[in-house]
Structures are given as C-alpha cells and as structure tokens.
Amino acid sequence: MKKQITFDRVTLGYDRKPILQDITFSVSKGDYLCIIGENGSGKSTLMKTLLGLIPELDGDITFSDGVKRTDIGYLPQQTPVQKDFPASVYEIVLSGFQNKCGLRPFYTKKEKENAIQNIIKMGISDLKDKCFRELSGGQQQRVLLARALCATDKILLLDEPVAGLDFNAMKDMYELIESLNKSGTTIIMISHDLSEVEKYASHILHIGKSVFFGTKREYLEHSEKKGGLI
Amino acid sequence: MDKLIMYMQYPFVRYALIVGVLIALCSSLLGVTLVLKRFSFIGDGLSHVAFGAMAVAAVTGLSNKMLLTLPVTIISAILLLKNNENSKVKGDAAVAMISVGALAFGYLVMNVFSTSSNVSGDVCTTLFGSTSILTLAETDVYLCVILSIAVVVLFIFFYNKIFALTFDENFAKATGVKTEKYNFVVATVIAVIIVLAMNLVGSLLISALIIFPALSAMKMFKSFKAVTICSAIISVLAALTGIIVSILMGTPVGSTIVAVDVVAFAICHGIGMVKR
Numbered sequence: 001m002k003k004q005i006t007f008d009r010v011t012l013g014y015d016r017k018p019i020l021q022d023i024t025f026s027v028s029k030g031d032y033l034c035i036i037g038e039n040g041s042g043k044s045t046l047m048k049t050l051l052g053l054i055p056e057l058d059g060d061i062t063f064s065d066g067v068k069r070t071d072i073g074y075l076p077q078q079t080p081v082q083k084d085f086p087a088s089v090y091e092i093v094l095s096g097f098q099n100k101c102g103l104r105p106f107y108t109k110k111e112k113e114n115a116i117q118n119i120i121k122m123g124i125s126d127l128k129d130k131c132f133r134e135l136s137g138g139q140q141q142r143v144l145l146a147r148a149l150c151a152t153d154k155i156l157l158l159d160e161p162v163a164g165l166d167f168n169a170m171k172d173m174y175e176l177i178e179s180l181n182k183s184g185t186t187i188i189m190i191s192h193d194l195s196e197v198e199k200y201a202s203h204i205l206h207i208g209k210s211v212f213f214g215t216k217r218e219y220l221e222h223s224e225k226k227g228g229l230i
Numbered sequence: 231m232d233k234l235i236m237y238m239q240y241p242f243v244r245y246a247l248i249v250g251v252l253i254a255l256c257s258s259l260l261g262v263t264l265v266l267k268r269f270s271f272i273g274d275g276l277s278h279v280a281f282g283a284m285a286v287a288a289v290t291g292l293s294n295k296m297l298l299t300l301p302v303t304i305i306s307a308i309l310l311l312k313n314n315e316n317s318k319v320k321g322d323a324a325v326a327m328i329s330v331g332a333l334a335f336g337y338l339v340m341n342v343f344s345t346s347s348n349v350s351g352d353v354c355t356t357l358f359g360s361t362s363i364l365t366l367a368e369t370d371v372y373l374c375v376i377l378s379i380a381v382v383v384l385f386i387f388f389y390n391k392i393f394a395l396t397f398d399e400n401f402a403k404a405t406g407v408k409t410e411k412y413n414f415v416v417a418t419v420i421a422v423i424i425v426l427a428m429n430l431v432g433s434l435l436i437s438a439l440i441i442f443p444a445l446s447a448m449k450m451f452k453s454f455k456a457v458t459i460c461s462a463i464i465s466v467l468a469a470l471t472g473i474i475v476s477i478l479m480g481t482p483v484g485s486t487i488v489a490v491d492v493v494a495f496a497i498c499h500g501i502g503m504v505k506r
Contacts, residue, residue: 051404070406076398081266085397088453098394099405105387131452151405 002065003028004155004186005050010059012045018057019045025205025213027155029065032178032187034201036194041208043190047159050188067155070099072188073148075158078140083133089143090128093119096150111150118146122176138169145176155186162196174200237477245371247473250487252378254439254469256423258461259385260416261444262454263396271322272310273440275329276424277433279306282336284428289343300425306332307417307424377426381419388415393454435484442491443468449495449502468494 006026013019020042027033037043048054049061052069063069073096096118097111107115119125122142127135132143141161148156158177162170178200181187191197197204204219206212212222237243257273264272283302287295310324385392391412394402403409427436447461472487479486 051400053400053403068406070404072404074401074404076401079398081268082397084448085266086262086448086452086454086457087393087397091393091454092397095390095394095397095402096405098391098402098407101390106390129453134452147401151401 004063004065004067006060006062006064008060008062010049010061011057012042012049013057014045014054016057020207020211021058023059023207023211025203027186027188027203029186030181030184032181032200032202033189033205034197034203035188035190035205035207036192036197037207038192043207044159046207047157047190050157071152071154073152073154073156075141075144075148075156075161077159077163085133087132088129089119089124089132089135090115092132092143093146093150096147099151115146115150118149121149122146136169137164138166138173141165141169141173142176149180153185155188156180158187158189160190160192162191162193170196233478234474241368243477245368246477246483247470249371249374250469250473250483251466252374253423253427254443254465254487255462256378256381257427257436257439258443258465259381259458260392260420260423261440261442261465262447262458262461263392263416264420265441265444265448266396268322269311269325270441271325271329271437272307272420273424273427273437274433275310275325275332276303276307276421277428277436278329278333278336279303280425280428281433282332282339285336285340289339296425300421303425304418304421307421308414311413311417311420374426377422381423384415384419388412389458392416432484435488438488438491439465442488442495446491446495446498449498450505464494464498465491 003026007023010023011018011021012023023046025033035043035046045054049056051072051074063071094107094112094115097107097115100111101107116125116128119128122145124139124142124146127139127143132140135143145156145161156177161177162173165173174196177187177189181200189197189201198216198220201216203215204212206219212219214222264270280299280303283299284295287298290298306328310328391407394407395409395412395416399409423440424436427439443461443465444457446464447457451457451460468490469487472490473483475481475490476483476486
C-alpha cells in the first residue's frame with residue numbers, strides 16, 4: 001500500500017496556541033480512516049490543518065504517491081449561509097470543478113457532463129434542478145458529496161457526514177461512502193459515533209487526552225486491554 | 231407624458247438616466263453575494279469610509295477627489311471581506327466600527343476645516359445624495375459608463391468563481407482555488423460600485439440599492455443564476471422608475487429610487503408567497 005498522507009509528530013493549533021501535540025499517523029490508498037474524539041478534542045483543527053486552511057505549528061506533513069494537498073475533496077458540515085442559499089443542485093455540484101478552472105471563466109462541456117455523472121452516481125438525478133435549501137438533510141449531503149467528487153476522487157474527507165440525519169438516511173449515507181471506498185477512493189471520516197464507524201473503518205485515529213493510531217483490530221485490542229473504549 | 235418628453239430633450243436628464251441605470255445594474259450584481267455572506271451592511275460601512283475620505287480630500291484641496299476616495303475605500307473593502315471566520319472582530323461588528331468611525335471622522339474634518347459656510351447642508355448632501363445626478367458633466371458620464379462596463383465584464387468573467395466562493399469558501403480554498411485573489415477582485419469591484427453610487431443616492435441609501443433587488447429576487451427564484459439576473463432587472467427598472475418619478479414630481483432622486491425598491495420588494499414577496 002502506498003502512503004498518500006503522512007503526519008510526522010505534528011503539532012496543531014490556532015494562533016500559535018497548540019491544541020494537539022505529537023500527532024503521527026499515515027493514510028494509504030484505499031484506506032478508510034476514522035478520526036474519533038470527544039467534542040473539543042481538536043477534530044476540526046486537525047481537519048483544517050489537513051486541508052491547509054490553517055498552518056501546522058510544528059512537525060511535518062507529507063503528501064506522496066502523486067497526491068497533493070488540494071486533492072482532498074471535502075464534505076463540510078453545513079454552514080448557516082447555506083441554509084437560505086438560492087442555488088440549484090446542478091450549480092452546486094458543478095462548482096466542485098472550480099479548482100480545475102484556474103483563470104478560465106466558464107466550465108467546459110466535459111466538466112458539465114462529469115457533474116451530471118456524479119449526480120447520477122449519488123442517486124439524486126431527479127433533484128438536479130431543485131433548490132438546495134429545500135432538500136432534506138440526507139439529500140443535501142449527497143449533493144455536497146457529488147461536489148466533492150468533482151473536485152477529486154482520490155481522497156475524501158468527511159466531517160461528521162451523518163450528523164442530523166435520521167436512521168435510514170444515515171444507513172444510506174454509510175453505504176454510499178463504503179461503495180466509494182471500494183471503488184478506490186481513500187476515505188477519512190471524522191466521527192464521534194464509534195459503534196457505527198467500527199463496521200466500516202480500516203484504521204482508527206483517536207485523539208484527545210490519549211492519542212492512538214492503528215488498524216481497527218489494533219485499536220479494539222488496545223481498548224480492551226484498557227478496559228473499555230479509550 | 232408630454233412633460234416627460236419635454237424633459238428628455240435636456241441632456242442632463244438623459245445623463246441622469248444613463249448613469250442611474252448603470253449604477254443600479256452594477257450594485258445589484260454583487261448584492262446577492264453580499265446578502266448571502268451576511269455583509270448586507272457593507273455598503274453602508276464602505277460608503278461612510280468614502281464619505282470620510284471625501285471630506286479629507288475636500289479639505290486638503292485635492293482637485294480630483296476620486297484619487298483619494300477610491301483607494302481608501304478599496305483598502306477598507308479588502309480588510310472587511312477577508313475571510314473573517316477566525317478574526318477577532320466579527321463581520322458585522324467590523325462593518326459597524328468602520329462605518330461610524332469614518333462617518334464621525336469625516337464630519338469632524340469637515341466641521342473643523344471647512345471652507346464652506348453651509349456645513350450641515352454639505353453633509354446632508356453627501357449622506358442622502360443630492361441633485362448632483364442632475365448636474366452631471368459629460369466627463370462624469372463617460373467615467374461612469376467605462377467603470378460600469380468594467381464591473382459588468384469582471385462580474386461575468388468571475389461569475390462561477392464568485393458563486394463557489396459565496397457558497398463555500400473553505401471548500402474552494404481546500405481544493406486549491408486561490409480564494410484570496412478572488413476576494414480581492416470582489417472587494418475592489420464593491421468599492422468601485424460604492425464610490426460610483428454615492429453620487430446617485432448618497433452614502434446612507436447605498437445599502438438599499440445593493441440589498442433590495444437581491445432580496446426581492448431571492449423571494450421568487452431558486453437558482454443562483456436566476457436570482458442574479460432577476461435582481462439586475464428589478465434594480466434597473468426601479469432606478470428608471472425612480473428617476474422618472476423624481477423628475478416629474480420633483481422629489482429627491484435617491485430616496486425616490488429606494489422607495490420604488492421597497493415597493494418592488496413587497497410585490498416580489500407577495501409573488502413568492504403565492505408561488506409556494
């Protein structure tokens with residue numbers, strides 16, 4: 001397995017105030033890494049550092065195997081702005097190609113076709129011209145996932161993708177993510193719901209007071225020794 | 231009607247119509263973005279900055295006030311629009327700070343160093359717009375036409391980028407879009423529009439020109455493209471109606487246009503309710 005992202009004793013934080021120290025882990029092609037930790041443990045700081053939105057304070061982050069930092073497609077948690085944003089599903093999915101545009105003002109025909117392809121892949125082709133703000137939570141997540149796929153199909157970073165979804169929508173979402181993983185996309189998922197994650201993850205990164213990184217099996221053995229989940 | 235035709239014979243009336251329509255068009259284009267980014271009041275804030283800069287320019291006796299006003303406004307716009315998620319002062323507070331600060335400073339400068347005898351009259355004119363749109367010289371009109379064309383071309387050129395940035399700036403940045411560069415373009419365009427619009431409606435009513443057409447269009451349409459086009463059409467029609475009414479009835483130009491915008495908003499709100 002070729003490593004795509006390596007964190008080597010990285011310190012994360014805002015404004016030079018460290019939140020997490022000595023984080024070491026790596027992600028290889030085809031992995032399904034789950035990052036878990038309590039609220040306030042630094043999950044979103046880690047995510048923003050990974051995406052390059054904030055700089056790391058110390059240590060090295062290496063991207064290899066032909067992966068660049070901008071090859072990480074990302075499924076954000078919804079922002080308040082998006083709740084009343086007048087935009088059609090198609091417009092939003094298409095905007096995922098923006099990183100390939102450079103200074104080119106308009107999208108190419110091929111990009112438009114690919115956007116439709118991704119919409120079909122996510123099973124939302126009947127919603128193509130619908131308004132984003134009128135969709136259900138699960139449907140909105142699929143739209144954003146289709147957009148992320150337009151930006152890249154190498155690595156997807158998902159920030160609590162099932163937050164606020166009902167049981168069925170949640171199940172569908174997990175299955176969709178699994179099918180993407182099976183077709184070769186590396187998945188990095190941030191979650192606090194360990195029981196759900198266990199079924200799908202190949203690797204676990206636990207952050208907080210104690211930091212652990214390893215395969216799912218190592219993690220389960222480790223936490224058993226400690227008497228319950230860490 | 232006869233009265234209107236008679237007025238149309240005068241070049242200054244035609245100039246006013248041209249300039250008014252162009253400014254309305256430009257200001258409506260970025261309105262959608264500003265409203266969605268929770269920057270509805272940036273028009274107000276920036277126009278007060280422009281007011282302050284104008285006061286300084288007037289006192290120091292600069293022959294072309296634009297030389298000082300435009301750069302100062304552009305810099306303020308860039309500072310305000312910088313991704314402010316992590317900044318210490320939040321967007322609305324920053325706008326409010328700059329707005330009242332610059333307003334007070336401008337008034338102070340005008341009062342202390344003024345060469346004119348009618349300071350409050352001057353201030354009132356800058357704040358609420360004057361009849362100056364009816365006293366435009368031919369060069370003003372050319373300048374306005376050129377800047378407006380530049381704004382429209384830039385907007386069309388950057389339309390898809392503006393959409394991506396407005397909808398989800400972090401996503402765009404994370405996937406490698408040069409967001410700082412485009413924010414800079416947007417800020418510059420906004421500053422140019424505001425300095426232009428000050429002539430028409432004065433600094434207090436600029437916000438209305440920016441947000442009303444956008445809000446009206448958002449009531450009725452559901453895609454970004456439709457909202458943008460509709461808001462441009464509403465804005466142009468409102469400006470046209472407003473100017474004609476103000477000429478015929480002798481009302482102040484700026485406030486008449488805004489009044490028409492308010493009526494348009496009420497109508498669109500009604501249509502939106504019926505559609506739902």
